[in-house]
């Protein structure tokens with residue numbers, strides 16, 4: 001047990017060395033509806049700085065003053081090699097590029113994001129505060145035979161908030177990696193978070209978020225997040 | 229000479245390992261006017277992925293299909309240590325945090341950016357294509373006694389396009405580093421680009437951009453950029 005734990009920690013630390021964290025927006029129809037957003041004709045994405053990454057056990061999410069803090073549970077892909085100009089049809093290439101998975105919570109300063117949207121300003125501040133990306137331990141690739149058929153969930157103080165299958169994604173992983181890699185080359189160690197299902201909402205200091213992933217109804221231990 | 233050159237190259241390669249590139253928007257009044265933008269009440273910023281960095285001599289800027297490509301010459305700060313929650317009044321702390329400088333061109337897909345602004349979407353794609361951040365060699369800190377009193381310039385095919393003093397910045401460096409570091413911790417090696425003066429405009433494949441920096445009217449050799 002102790003060995004596994006140490007291995008986990010050491011791989012996790014490497015996550016913070018990601019050269020970028022790319023985040024897919026609006027990738028689940030019911031989440032688009034709940035935020036009154038427009039449905040994208042193609043995947044769009046934004047960046048979170050690696051300084052947002054909060055490793056397991058590294059303390060609480062810090063809520064900045066005056067911020068309406070929202071959770072968004074998301075499946076994260078950890079990229080295993082350089083990817084450039086991948087074709088959307090290249091499903092094998094896309095899956096080859098994935099080294100492993102993790103669960104993540106894309107914490108969002110919702111009021112700041114709404115203001116940015118209104119003013120046509122970047123989202124980087126709303127998405128980019130320190131601790132705004134709690135992650136789980138690394139999930140071995142073999143534990144997720146089909147990333148488009150797993151259940152993501154998130155609870156706040158043990159109340160169910162998000163629970164949906166990744167089969168609801170509007171754009172699947174090969175299309176995401178294709179669109180991203182035609183703009184910015186993905187490097188080994190980069191992280192791609194794949195969008196959140198419906199049920200996002202606010203948390204306040206003291207709330208306990210738990211998130212995770214189920215494959216065939218079975219929880220994956222490495223995918224559990226518990227964070228204040 | 230050869231030794232200096234090799235040293236230059238080796239420090240440059242480390243630039244690509246920046247954990248983030250933070251970019252100040254709308255920091256010169258006349259540039260705000262030329263883009264019909266609103267004047268910000270406080271500094272705002274966005275991220276370019278490190279994959280945008282184009283080292284000296286590493287080839288041309290790639291213009292993606294259908295993109296209206298604009299140049300923006302900017303003074304870049306290379307951060308020398310971790311900076312978190314810096315106070316805006318802490319001028320000494322801000323200058324201590326700067327390890328060196330570089331010149332940079334914040335290449336922008338202007339049509340994509342305009343569409344993102346209109347739709348309230350992130351700027352990451354418009355600012356984030358590979359090669360969208362040509363940089364100069366590293367400028368030693370001692371070569372720039374006062375970063376708020378230097379001349380930046382950019383020419384396209386030897387025609388003057390941008391030439392202004394950094395004394396026109398709306399928000400100076402301590403305020404920028406303060407605002408950024410209260411959102412996201414800056415790490416050693418991170419790059420902050422400080423906004424562009426007026427005169428931005430389009431370039432097409434084959435155009436030659438030259439940019440640089442003058443201190444007391446004298447060109448700094450390390451600050452020269454020449455890129456197609």
Ligand SMILES: [Mg+2]
Pocket residue numbers: 046047122123124274275350351352
């Ligand atoms: Mg952005």
Ligand SMILES: [Mg+2]
Pocket residue numbers: 023024025072074106195196
């Ligand atoms: Mg999200």
Ligand SMILES: [Mg+2]
Pocket residue numbers: 251252253300302334423424
């Ligand atoms: Mg700029």
